[in-house]
Amino acid sequence: MKIFNTLTRQKDELKTIEEGVVKIYACGPTVYNYIHIGNARPLCVFDVLRRYLEWRGYKVEFVQNFTDIDDKLIKKANEEGITVPEVAAHYIEEFWVDAKGMNIREATVHPRATENIDEIQRIISELVEKGFAYTSGGDVYFRAKKFNEYGKLSHQPLEDLEAGARIDVAEIKEDPMDFCLWKGAKPGEPYWDSPWGKGRPGWHIECSAMAGRYLGKTIDIHCGGLDLIFPHHENEIAQSECANGCDFAHYWMHNGFINVDNHKMSKSLGNFFTVRDVAEKYGYEPIRYLMISSQYRSPINYSVDIIEQGKNALERLYTCRDNLDFALKNAVDGGDAPEFIATHKAAFVEAMEDDLNTADALGALFSLVRDINTYIAANNQKAGIEACIEVFDELAGVLGLVYNRKTESLDEEIEALIEQRTAARKAKDFKTADAIRDKLKEMGIVLEDTAQGVKWSRM
Numbered sequence: 001m002k003i004f005n006t007l008t009r010q011k012d013e014l015k016t017i018e019e020g021v022v023k024i025y026a027c028g029p030t031v032y033n034y035i036h037i038g039n040a041r042p043l044c045v046f047d048v049l050r051r052y053l054e055w056r057g058y059k060v061e062f063v064q065n066f067t068d069i070d071d072k073l074i075k076k077a078n079e080e081g082i083t084v085p086e087v088a089a090h091y092i093e094e095f096w097v098d099a100k101g102m103n104i105r106e107a108t109v110h111p112r113a114t115e116n117i118d119e120i121q122r123i124i125s126e127l128v129e130k131g132f133a134y135t136s137g138g139d140v141y142f143r144a145k146k147f148n149e150y151g152k153l154s155h156q157p158l159e160d161l162e163a164g165a166r167i168d169v170a171e172i173k174e175d176p177m178d179f180c181l182w183k184g185a186k187p188g189e190p191y192w193d194s195p196w197g198k199g200r201p202g203w204h205i206e207c208s209a210m211a212g213r214y215l216g217k218t219i220d221i222h223c224g225g226l227d228l229i230f231p232h233h234e235n236e237i238a239q240s241e242c243a244n245g246c247d248f249a250h251y252w253m254h255n256g257f258i259n260v261d262n263h264k265m266s267k268s269l270g271n272f273f274t275v276r277d278v279a280e281k282y283g284y285e286p287i288r289y290l291m292i293s294s295q296y297r298s299p300i301n302y303s304v305d306i307i308e309q310g311k312n313a314l315e316r317l318y319t320c321r322d323n324l325d326f327a328l329k330n331a332v333d334g335g336d337a338p339e340f341i342a343t344h345k346a347a348f349v350e351a352m353e354d355d356l357n358t359a360d361a362l363g364a365l366f367s368l369v370r371d372i373n374t375y376i377a378a379n380n381q382k383a384g385i386e387a388c389i390e391v392f393d394e395l396a397g398v399l400g401l402v403y404n405r406k407t408e409s410l411d412e413e414i415e416a417l418i419e420q421r422t423a424a425r426k427a428k429d430f431k432t433a434d435a436i437r438d439k440l441k442e443m444g445i446v447l448e449d450t451a452q453g454v455k456w457s458r459m
Contacts, residue, residue: 256299
């Protein structure tokens with residue numbers, strides 16, 4: 001598999017530290033509010049990455065954090081008159097409602113920043129001892145210019161980064177480029193005791209601590225959105241590599257931005273949508289479909305028309321899968337797997353091996369659907385239909401799609417009524433047959449008489 005590596009600016013072949021194992025760290029949300037559709041993209045994209053690698057036989061150790069101490073959480077807690085832990089607990093719970101709605105699998109570990117204070121302090125102490133960090137005014141800062149490779153991820157000259165650095169706290173920093181590792185406590189804020197006084201961790205150090213604790217000093221893949229390249233990921237590299245004396249991550253994957261109606265999503269523009277907002281109107285699965293419908297590094301556009309197109313595309317997938325179940329129920333023994341299965345499966349793998357090209361992988365899945373529909377219209381042999389079901393479920397499963405197929409207890413009642421109608425028609429009791437059809441229609445069930453038998457669907 002080849003991955004576009006932000007660090008090298010080219011597609012690099014994936015070579016893992018440990019054979020057969022992939023260690024992935026994905027930056028998770030700051031839990032002070034509902035997640036927005038911009039957050040949904042890395043969740044969906046890197047969930048597919050994990051699914052694909054596991055499908056290809058790797059053991060994946062996947063860590064995704066929750067930032068549960070931050071200025072935004074403190075502000076939210078003050079606004080609502082509750083504690084910061086209560087804010088975090090509430091929005092982590094709400095996160096899982098949305099994540100599970102989009103069929104996001106739980107990570108191997110979901111660490112919280114507040115559960116890793118000891119590890120955070122250990123790394124900071126090591127950086128201070130080595131001269132990479134210093135204390136000032138109750139804070140601890142990292143000396144960015146002391147790390148000779150600072151800027152290697154964002155590929156910007158140091159002078160350009162320096163020009164954009166914040167200078168509002170320059171009086172307590174040695175250099176505007178320096179960034180905070182530990183923040184001295186302010187009145188009314190949560191704090192932890194430390195060698196530098198009461199305080200709390202800075203944002204960047206959290207991920208270094210959690211990645212190191214759960215995956216080791218060097219990991220295979222670090223994921224996140226383009227907006228995290230600088231300063232967050234750049235700072236993670238600097239502090240991790242200075243503390244540990246080795247590479248932090250070999251591959252860096254960054255997903256593109258989301259626009260809304262071809263404009264950058266922004267609260268000030270009034271085009272800011274949470275996942276919950278969109279799901280209440282269109283459901284969760286169309287959101288997931290949208291997030292993987294383009295190659296992950298490309299920007300994508302959210303609009304009502306595009307989400308509706310996704311709903312229609314999903315309907316094609318569900319219809320095909322339902323048709324397969326119907327065909328299998330009426331199949332006869334015998335047959336072989338159709339030849340087109342191997343062709344479409346190979347196309348799917350080729351797309352995914354090329355920097356997780358989910359757009360082309362979806363194309364391969366829909367080509368498979370087209371040939372399946374043609375095949376089952378003319379064939380009723382069990383082995384061939386079972387082979388079609390197997391590959392459909394595999395490929396859709398890797399993409400995390402078609403996950404809302406539910407068999408309800410009502411189905412048994414429907415099947416019984418259909419059998420009664422079929423028996424009435426054979427007995428030429430058309431009055432009873434029509435009455436049963438009308439009853440099913442009132443239940444929201446539409447019947448279709450086919451050569452293979454009666455097929456039903458919901459209105």
